[in-house]
Amino acid sequence: MNTIPKISLIDRQIMWNRLLAVVEEQAQVCQRTAFSTIVRESGDLAAGVFDAKGRMLAQAVTGTPGHINSMALAVGHVINAYPPETMKPGDVFIHNDPWMGTGHLNDISLTTPCFLGDKLIGFLACNSHVLDIGGVVDRTSSRDVFMEGLYLPILRIVDGGEVDESLMAVIRANTRQPVETVGDVYSLINCNAVGCERLLDMMAEFGLTDLGALADHIIDTSYSAVLAKIAKLPKGTWHGSLQLDGRDEPVLLKAALTISDSGIHVDYAGSTGMTKYNFNVPICYTLAYTSYALGVAIVRDVPNNAGSLAPRTISAPEGCILNALKPAAVFGRAQVGLMLPDLVYNCLRQAMPDQIPAESTCGLWGINVMGPWDSPARISNRFLTQVMTTGGMGALPYRDGMSATGFPSGVRGGPIEIFESMSTIVVWRKEFRQDSGGAGAFRGGLGQAIEMENTIPESFQYFTGYERVENPAKGTAGGGSGASGRLQLSTGELLSGKGRYEIPPGVRIAVSSPGGGGVGDPLSRDRSLVVRDLEYGLISEAAAQEFYGHRTRSHDMVEG
Structure with a gap:
């Protein structure tokens, strides 16, 4: 018994x-x-x-x-x-x-x-x-x-x-x-x-x-416990939208978020329809990241289980990009699905502005490489591997955004040493990307600057499925947008955020992941924080002057 x-x-x-x-x-x-x-x-x-x-x-x-x-x-x-x-x-x-x-x-x-x-x-x-x-x-x-x-x-x-x-x-x-x-x-x-x-x-x-x-x-x-938290929130419906880079043409996501006594519901009617490309999203994945976004902002310390998930519900028209139907291509579903927290927060910010962050990178900037696969004669040099890299989070209304952090996925950045040991690629540089965080009273998190090339005289394949190249993370309450992502070869050629590229031998590819948006007027930022960011190399002297009105000694010497 x-x-x-x-x-x-x-x-x-x-x-x-x-x-x-x-x-x-x-x-x-x-x-x-x-x-x-x-x-x-x-x-x-x-x-x-x-x-x-x-x-x-x-x-x-x-x-x-x-x-x-x-x-x-x-x-x-x-x-x-x-x-x-x-x-x-x-x-x-x-x-x-x-x-x-x-x-x-x-x-x-x-x-x-x-x-x-x-x-x-x-x-x-x-x-x-x-x-x-x-x-x-x-x-x-x-x-x-x-x-x-x-x-x-x-x-x-x-x-x-x-x-x-x-x-x-x-x-x-x-x-x-x-x-x-x-x-x-x-x-x-x-x-x-x-x-x-x-x-x-x-x-x-x-x-x-x-x-x-x-x-x-x-x-x-x-x-x-979740209903008790929801009971403290304002009731009503708030609308938001988010434009993504897409491929060939932008993707528009729309949401209507309703807070009621029985829970929180997000309706994605009006979002772009399914695409011929492979970043369509099955409804289970749409639910996953919608629910997570609400959990971070509202549920917080209540453990994740069937009970705490139940008051968080969604709807999306069949055949839209957020409710893709079989047999849609869905390999890259994270390219859109990971952006949903920003869309949810664009709604929720209207109801609780003092708790919601500015927009973030959201999507992962994973490095996916293959090489060489075009000839059986070089089979001993073949590899297929990846390492996860990330961009910056948006600032909160009370603190700076975290840099190089895999929000909302939670996926950690992988060690470069492991990546190099499983391929013939060498990574020459991996560091914070200076000035990539949106300016603000609270600064957006920084992205990363990564540079790599093949160590053998062979080309390798580089696959991209990135967002925030054309549409950077926006700041709020007077804060600036984060820097856009960028892919550039050492030849000077710029690459699209989505595609398959052959990187020739001797050519380096520079990956610059995006930064998060800032919150609040940059001129009101604590001066000690501006000085600290300068000292750590997170912002340049030019940015300190342009966005924060901070004059450095080198500025004074030049003018003198």
């Missing part, structure tokens, strides 16, 4: 915290055993524990909102495909369906039913990004999802403890990196197994035979 109703509220809170520890260990196992560099070095993953109904109870701190908040839906899809009565101990289910909680094919999702004896007590779920899942070599050229690689529906990859070697063979045969991709699948299988072991240990310690009452406590408490 389950004893949870007789346990004190303090004990329930301890159990809740133990669940958080379980999923954090689960996530760490995934990260430390992953082959994919973006997982191993940058934490592009998610891990969570669910009850027997498929409700998320806890998610690891390690991970990204795009993975975590879309994973919250994935277990429900698995239950629909394989009813619980058909599951047995030792089963593991796999899929990478972009519309069922991954967003694009490179994110593989695994769900493991967890049994106490023969009784299903819950699920452990995880997902992570694999570098290659097949498809076209040119990552910018896909025009439907079938061009983007191996499409796995929900399948049983481990049946009662026996790995389906035929399915593994299919995965292995459809990737350019069979060892790494299959290795990542085993990493995901193992992290769920560890999570299940720790969950059963916790239940044994507290004498639990199911999670039902604890799950209800977690979900009901979280739901009520």
Whole structure:
């Protein structure tokens, strides 16, 4: 008999915290055993524990909102495909369906039913990004999802403890990196197994035979806590828009954000329709980053689970870029999806202006390279790798924006040494990009200046999928915009933010990621902060004079 109703509220809170520890260990196992560099070095993953109904109870701190908040839906899809009565101990289910909680094919999702004896007590779920899942070599050229690689529906990859070697063979045969991709699948299988072991240990310690009452406590408490926060907010509907660079023509996103007693709803009617390019966004990914944006601004310290997520809802017309329908190309869905927090904040700033930041870089400026792939004779020099880099966050109304920070993705910048060890590329420079943060009483965060070239006399392929090249992050309340992103070859040629480029031998490519917007009149900035920024090289003397009215000694000497 389950004893949870007789346990004190303090004990329930301890159990809740133990669940958080379980999923954090689960996530760490995934990260430390992953082959994919973006997982191993940058934490592009998610891990969570669910009850027997498929409700998320806890998610690891390690991970990204795009993975975590879309994973919250994935277990429900698995239950629909394989009813619980058909599951047995030792089963593991796999899929990478972009519309069922991954967003694009490179994110593989695994769900493991967890049994106490023969009784299903819950699920452990995880997902992570694999570098290659097949498809076209040119990552910018896909025009439907079938061009983007191996499409796995929900399948049983481990049946009662026996790995389906035929399915593994299919995965292995459809990737350019069979060892790494299959290795990542085993990493995901193992992290769920560890999570299940720790969950059963916790239940044994507290004498639990199911999670039902604890799950209800977690979900009901979280739901009520979020509604209590929403109750303190002004009620009404606010509208906002955001123009993105797109490709060939701009992309316009529109939102109407409504705060009511029952929750917060964001409607994306009026946004641009689906594009022929591959930055369409499945609705699960739109929900993930909308929910995250609201969570950061409003929910804050309430843990992420089915209860705290429930009051945050969205709608978007079918066929718009934020509710793309199969078989739309979605490989680059993050190019648009990561920009949603700025759109949400452009609405929310009208309701609570003293708490919302200026616009940020938002989109990642990952460095994705291949080379050389055009000749079997040079197979020994082939590589496919990436390193994540970031731009600046927008300033808040009470502090400077963070520099070179992966908001809202949470993806950490990867070590250049690892990137160089997995390619023939050398990075000559990687530093803060001076003057890239928008001027203001509170300055926007800085982007980065990165310069690289091949060390062998061969060209290499560079793939771009960047935003904020044509439309920089705007400042607010008199603050300046952040610097636009820029890609330039040492020959002087400027490159577009989206495309595939062959970088010739001996030519360097300079990547300048964007900065965040500033907040408030720059002339009101604390003089000591201006002096500090000058001393650290974050701003130039010219910027100090132009934006902050700060005269340096060198200015006086020149005029004298």
